[in-house]
Amino acid sequence: MTAILKFLAEEFNQTANPAYLGTKRDRLIRELTGNPDPYKQKKQLSNQKALEVLPLAQSIVSKETSPELRFRKACLSAIVGNIMEFDLPDNPFKFSDLEMLIQQAESDLAVDDISKIFDIAKNAESVLYLTDNAGEVALDTLLVQELKNLGLHVTVAVKDGPILNDALLEDAKAVGLDKVADRVMSSGSDFVGLFPEQCSEEFLELYRSVDFVVAKGM
Template identity: 35%
Template sequence: MKVSYECGPCYLRQAREALDLATDDENLKMEIMEEIFQYLSNRFKGGINSNKTGSIMHQMIKEKTGCKDPYYKEKIEGNKLALKYLPDVKEILKDDNSLENHVKIAIIGNILDFGAFTLDDDIESVIKSSLNKDLAVKDIEEFENSLKTNDKVLYLVDNTGEIVFDKLLLEKIKEYDLDITIAVKSEPILNDACMSEALDAGLDEFGEIVEIGCGTVGYVDSEISDEFREIFNNHKFIISKGMGNYEGLTEIDLSKKDIYFLLCAKCNTISRDIGVNLHDMLLFKK
C-alpha cells in the first residue's frame, strides 16, 4: 500500500516511541531524530511503499542506538498478559463455538494493545463487547469453504499478545484437517512476533513455525528470503493478520491466491483503502 499524508505524523510517533524504548540518551535521541527528519524529507512523497519506508526508519533507530529489540520487554509482557486471559476467552467461546466467533477473537487480539493494558484493566468486558459487534465485512462462508477445500494453509501472524488469541483460531482450523504453517519475523521489529515469542505462546502446537527471512514492518516482498518465497508460492490458501501484512501484500499480485485478511481498521489510511469505517472488524477475501 502507498502512503497517505497521515502516514507522516504516524512515522514520527513511532520513531519517538522506539527511541524512548531504545535509549535514555537524550542527545542521541535528538541526533537520530534529526536524521529521521532528513530521511523522511528526502523519501516521503506520494506513491512510496509505506512498509518499506517504516522499516528503514526503524532499522536506523536500532543501528544507531545499538538496541536490536527496543520492544523486548513489551513483547514478553504482552504475551504474558494475553496468556493470563486465555482461559477466560475459552469460557466465553463455550457459549458460541462457531467459526465466526473464533475469527472475531483473532481480530479482537489485533484490536487489543496488550502493551497498554495492566492486570487491573477489564479486558474481559472489552472482549465481550467486541464479540457482540458484527464484522463490517464478513466473508465467513467463503472462508469456511476454503478451510474445507484446501489441505494446507499459511498463517501470517502479527503482534505478540495477539498471537495468543490466534491460538484459538488455529485450534479451530485444525478441526478442518489442514496442515498449518505459521510465519513470523526473522528479526525484531516493533512488537511483531518472532520465533521466540511464537514458541513462548505455544503456536508450535498447531503447525510448523517458519521465519520470513527479514524484520520488516508488515510484509515487504523485496525483503523476504528465498526459502520463505518458496513457502509462500507453494501455498494457495493464506490467512493474513493485521494492517501491516495487508499493506504489504496488496502491493503484489494475489490473483492466484486464496487469501483472507483478518484485521481491525485502526487508521484512516487503511479504512479508506479498504472502503470501511475506522475501527471496523473485517474478514475479507482479496
C-alpha cells in the same frame, strides 16, 4: 532525531511506501540507540497479558457446538486480539469485556466473509498463517487450532528480526503457537508488510504452494 528527520527528508515523497519507510526508520532507530529490539519489553508484557485472557477466549470458542460457529468465534477472537491493548499493565480483562468486544467486532465488520473463509478452509489441505503483533498471537492459537480441526496442515510465519512490536519466533513460542501449528517459521524478512524480494526462498516456495493464506499481518 536529526538523522531521522534527514532520512525522512530524503526518502519521503507522494509515492513513498509507508511500510518501506517504517522499516527503514525502525532500522535507523535501532542503529542510533544501539538497542536491537526497542519493543522487546512491550512485547513480553503483551504476551503475558494475552495469555491471561486466552482461557476466557477459549471458553467462548469451545462453548459453540458446530465447527462453523467455533471457527467464526475463533476468527472474531483473532480480530479482537488485534485491537486489545495488551501492553497496558493496569488493564485487566474480564469475561464480560471479552464477550462484549467479540460481539462488537462481529457487528462492526464492514465485510463479513467468515462463512466463505470457512467453506474454503474445510475444502483445503494447507494454509499459511501470517502473524501480526506480539500479544495478539496468543489469540491466534484459537484460529490455528480450528484450522487444524478442519484437517489442514498449518504453517505459521513470523518476522525474521525485530520490527516495531511484530511477533518473532520467541513470541510465537511464548504463547504456545509452536505447540498448536504444524510448523512455525520465519518469513526471512524484518520488513513491515510483505515484500517478496525481502523474504527467504523457503518462505516464498511455501507461500506459492499452500491452498490459501491468512494474512493478519506481515
